[in-house]
Amino acid sequence: MFLWQYLTLILPVTVQICKAQICDEFTDLDLSHAIIGTSLKIRLLLYTRDNGTCGTLVSQSDLSAHPQFNWSRPTTFVIHGYRPTGSPPVWLLKITELLLARADVNVIVVDWNRGATNINYFKVVENMHKAADNLAAIIKRMQEHGASLSSIHMIGVSLGAHISGFVGAKLNGSLGRITALDPAGPQFTGTNPEERLDHTDAQFVDVLHTDMDGLGFREPLGHIDFYANGGADQPGCPKTIFSGGSYFKCDHQRSVLLFLDSVKGACTSKAYPCASYKAFLDGDCLSCDRFGAAGCPVFGYDVTEWRDVLVRTGPTKTFFTTNTDSPFCRTNYRMEVMIWNEDIRFGFITVKLHGNGKEAVATINHKASEFKKYTETTLLAQFDKDIQSVKKVSLKFSTGNVLKAKYKLRVLRIRLRHLERLERPLCRYDILLQQDKEVTFKPIHCEESNF
Template sequence: MFRYYLLILLWTSCAVHTGLAEECADFTDLGIHHAIMGTSLDVQLLLFTRANLTCAHALSHDNPFSWPELNASRPTTFIIHGYRPTGSPPGWLEELVRLLLERADLNVIMVDWNRGATNLNYFAAVKNTRKVADNMTAFILKMQERGSPLGLFHLIGVSLGAHISGFVGANLNSSIGRITALDPAGPEFTGKPPDSRLDPTDAEFVDALHTDMDALGFRKPLGHIDFYPNGGSDQPGCPRTILSGTSYFKCDHQRSVYLFMDSINRTCEQIAYPCETYTDFLDGKCLNCDKFEGKGCPVFGYDVTKWKDMLVKRGQTTTFFSTNNWSPFCMTNYRVDIVTWNLETRWGFLKLKLHSKDQQTEANIDHKAAEFKLYSEKSLLAQFDRDLQPVEQVSLSFWTGNLLPPRYKLRVLRIRLTPLNGSNRPLCRYDLLLEENKEVIFRPIPCGDSNF
């Protein structure tokens, strides 16, 4: 009995302000009937720290520091969601909060404007973005008054949230440290002037990710660096027909969040290659990273700030990379240099397989037919779904895509495989004869210093 009363005493003593279950705030959960009727704007700011990782504290707009967990000297990250046509909370919120707090000791503030974002009328939600930004601006200014440096604020905005972040940054005279825009919304923002959308002047550093630029996302660059995975539109693993239901509409758009979370988790390192077009990237024309002053090409995602000063100096940089269908999304890239000695020019496609012990991974270089000319080196990009080391064998096959004979042969004087991820040595093979549609398996050797 004594232990029972002691437990009650301890429970009540902790009830003052230490995050009891009854004091935990929840993200607003609405339904389709709210979307049909429309919702009036109400902004709730939910605080998470390492001290209250699973128990959100609703912050007061008038007195941000009423909760002791909010530390003015810590970096602060805001998460701002986008349009919510059904009213349900975003499924990725809790995971994103967890990953951020595992990486760093932060104040993570979830901006819950579900009341205002939930509406079948998308244009009504768009009109609310300025009001949300004004609400956040006033709150941040109160934090600044208590000693929070604006340079330590990071705004992560998804879809409409990306433009909200831009409005906040503009309100604060570009003093925010960083804005990360995850597939910024396109409808109602495309074609608008910079003061009506996100742009690079809204923060000290702006990085943007485009995953659905042909539908819900924004097509043109918006940041100091813009990432276009898989070209910026159709993402691998996402459905291609409306028969798949709601996933058809949101999968490409939401992939931006999952790619960014992968980068926080550091499950792999995704190199992003500056290039004019995605086709040029696939053609292997943009694989030289020497221009980045010894740092190499930027790494996509959370850690791109290592290149911040250089990217701000360069202006706007557009980058491309390809991903897997699943997490980890990173692919392993090789530059493939081939010298052929057919007297006549051959056009065709290649498939490579890397073998290591009992595992293998393959890459198809088939986005367009490559031209192979006599004694002329052809550089191509091969992308594998994982990194296998050591590479014990390589399989290589050639095809033209012609349905009718004749079957051609490709005479390879030298093939060189240079890994672009990591520091493994290039691998070579000399004097191969590829018959169309027939696989050749060989054991690669370390490349020599000679041209051939």
């Protein structure tokens, strides 16, 4: 009798443990599938806070049959792009983990690897249109069960960005948000809005560009378009074809890594509206007045704070720069330099901030800056990290020309103003910079009362 009672207690627990260990995984294919070609098959893998690391397959015809799908929660769809080798995206588990850490949502990974795996890219583009039809039908069934379209967020990578756009268009732009991570360029560049992602495809569309001169799309597509490091070459990515496959995909894949960093929320990347990347680097676009008290928008997950003003003011093109690795966000200062040399000087400035045992570096070398007597030269100094309390500042002036005579830069005043924090700017007066020699000093608060 005792044994039977013991078994009745332990068996249900054992069954539950076994069930918990059964996870449905993303379709794993290989190069042979790509060579043969795959027909479209869509699988929906659901992740919630109850099963954050264990995806479960849901019925496309009846999502309500799944015990973990909660209609009252917002739903986020994650849609991958072209898979030329058939392998699962390396970032899938990380993005579901981070999204669930930020909000109690239904995360649905759209597995269309059968259809995306094909060496024939044109066939994959054909399949993505079919995938969009399928997803639109699924979301309509969700709506019939009471799901709100405005609570649906679609995150599309590369071709997945355009799939999101097609789905949104079929639903008359009623989806709450589409986040497009480096939308695919080949077969979409130069097409009409109806044939690609467009800002009318959802109530809010935010787009990141990281490989516009390769696999990505160059022109703006959303209510706000972020151009990381100008939207093309990403820091740390290979510059030559001799680096192998990473040369082709590193810039493109960086879009996902940047977005993951923003979901993690370790730091933020402010983005500045500007006509061009050059003008941004020149320090010509550092005003955020158009966004009111909120200031310039941040890239990524939390850009929804600026949603209303961006929808109201129309499509906005913005720029920001990143570090080579995570944390990718950098800290921006407006740097103003006034000299009293009689002759004009051209050169580059390297700035270091020191404080609390840390050092942050900004090298302003995208072009030779012009320094003219009693004329304020404005520069954008982008530091690799943020120093909360700056104790010392180091400066180095260089010309990049080792053959000419060494110059001196007689600085009448230098002023450093933090662009993300409202605090009194730092100044220093009467400094002599000898070419290629670093000078370190303790800054003081600027004499101006208005900052």
